Amino acid sequence: MAPRVEREVIRGEPFDIEIDGQLIQAYPGETVAAILIVNRIPLTDAAHPITRGYYCGMGVCWECAVRINGRSVVRACMEPAVKGLKVETYLDVVDL
DSSP, rough: OOOHHHHOOOOOOOOOEEETTEEEEOOOOBEEEEEEEETTOOOTTEEEEEEEEEOSSSSOTTTTTTETEEEEEEEEEGGGGTTTOEEEEEEEEOOO
Protein backbone atom coordinates (compact mmCIF):
# COMPACT_ATOMS: atom_id res chain seq x y z
CA MET A 1 0.00 0.00 0.00
CA ALA A 2 1.13 3.54 -0.67
CA PRO A 3 2.36 5.67 2.25
CA ARG A 4 -0.49 7.69 3.75
CA VAL A 5 -0.91 9.15 7.19
CA GLU A 6 -3.03 6.54 8.94
CA ARG A 7 -2.72 7.25 12.64
CA GLU A 8 -5.72 9.10 14.10
CA VAL A 9 -7.14 9.80 10.63
CA ILE A 10 -10.81 9.21 9.87
CA ARG A 11 -11.52 8.62 6.20
CA GLY A 12 -14.53 7.76 4.14
CA GLU A 13 -14.81 4.49 2.27
CA PRO A 14 -12.03 3.93 -0.28
CA PHE A 15 -12.83 3.65 -3.97
CA ASP A 16 -10.82 2.93 -7.09
CA ILE A 17 -9.83 5.22 -9.93
CA GLU A 18 -8.00 4.12 -13.05
CA ILE A 19 -4.60 5.67 -13.69
CA ASP A 20 -2.85 4.65 -16.90
CA GLY A 21 -4.90 1.45 -17.00
CA GLN A 22 -4.17 0.45 -13.39
CA LEU A 23 -6.74 0.54 -10.59
CA ILE A 24 -5.52 2.71 -7.71
CA GLN A 25 -7.20 3.15 -4.33
CA ALA A 26 -8.35 6.66 -3.42
CA TYR A 27 -10.28 8.27 -0.58
CA PRO A 28 -12.92 11.00 -0.51
CA GLY A 29 -11.35 14.45 -0.26
CA GLU A 30 -8.15 13.57 -2.11
CA THR A 31 -7.16 15.29 -5.33
CA VAL A 32 -5.92 13.38 -8.34
CA ALA A 33 -2.47 14.92 -7.75
CA ALA A 34 -2.39 13.65 -4.16
CA ILE A 35 -3.12 10.14 -5.39
CA LEU A 36 -0.41 10.39 -8.05
CA ILE A 37 2.10 11.61 -5.47
CA VAL A 38 1.33 9.02 -2.81
CA ASN A 39 1.58 6.25 -5.42
CA ARG A 40 4.78 7.69 -6.93
CA ILE A 41 3.31 7.95 -10.42
CA PRO A 42 5.35 10.33 -12.60
CA LEU A 43 3.99 12.74 -15.21
CA THR A 44 5.42 12.92 -18.72
CA ASP A 45 4.54 14.55 -22.01
CA ALA A 46 5.69 14.55 -25.61
CA ALA A 47 7.07 18.09 -25.43
CA HIS A 48 9.51 17.42 -22.57
CA PRO A 49 11.86 14.42 -22.42
CA ILE A 50 12.09 14.58 -18.62
CA THR A 51 9.52 13.77 -15.96
CA ARG A 52 7.39 16.72 -14.90
CA GLY A 53 6.87 17.42 -11.20
CA TYR A 54 4.22 18.61 -8.80
CA TYR A 55 5.09 22.16 -7.81
CA CYS A 56 2.51 24.69 -6.74
CA GLY A 57 -0.40 22.46 -5.69
CA MET A 58 -2.86 25.28 -6.40
CA GLY A 59 -3.37 25.22 -10.16
CA VAL A 60 -0.97 27.97 -11.18
CA CYS A 61 2.02 26.18 -12.74
CA TRP A 62 0.14 23.57 -14.83
CA GLU A 63 2.93 21.00 -14.30
CA CYS A 64 0.38 18.45 -13.07
CA ALA A 65 -1.66 18.50 -16.30
CA VAL A 66 -3.24 15.13 -17.11
CA ARG A 67 -6.09 13.77 -19.22
CA ILE A 68 -9.20 12.81 -17.20
CA ASN A 69 -12.10 10.92 -18.76
CA GLY A 70 -10.94 12.13 -22.18
CA ARG A 71 -10.66 15.80 -21.15
CA SER A 72 -7.15 17.01 -22.00
CA VAL A 73 -5.03 19.33 -19.90
CA VAL A 74 -6.81 19.00 -16.58
CA ARG A 75 -4.86 20.20 -13.53
CA ALA A 76 -4.58 17.15 -11.27
CA CYS A 77 -4.02 19.33 -8.19
CA MET A 78 -7.43 20.97 -8.70
CA GLU A 79 -9.41 17.85 -9.62
CA PRO A 80 -11.12 15.95 -6.80
CA ALA A 81 -10.89 12.19 -7.05
CA VAL A 82 -14.26 10.51 -7.54
CA LYS A 83 -15.17 6.92 -8.23
CA GLY A 84 -14.89 5.97 -11.88
CA LEU A 85 -12.26 8.49 -12.99
CA LYS A 86 -9.94 7.43 -15.80
CA VAL A 87 -6.66 9.34 -15.62
CA GLU A 88 -3.91 9.33 -18.25
CA THR A 89 -0.64 10.87 -17.13
CA TYR A 90 1.05 11.07 -20.54
CA LEU A 91 0.07 14.08 -22.65
CA ASP A 92 0.76 14.21 -26.37
CA VAL A 93 1.76 17.40 -28.20
CA VAL A 94 -1.82 17.63 -29.50
CA ASP A 95 -3.03 17.94 -25.88
CA LEU A 96 -0.64 20.74 -25.06
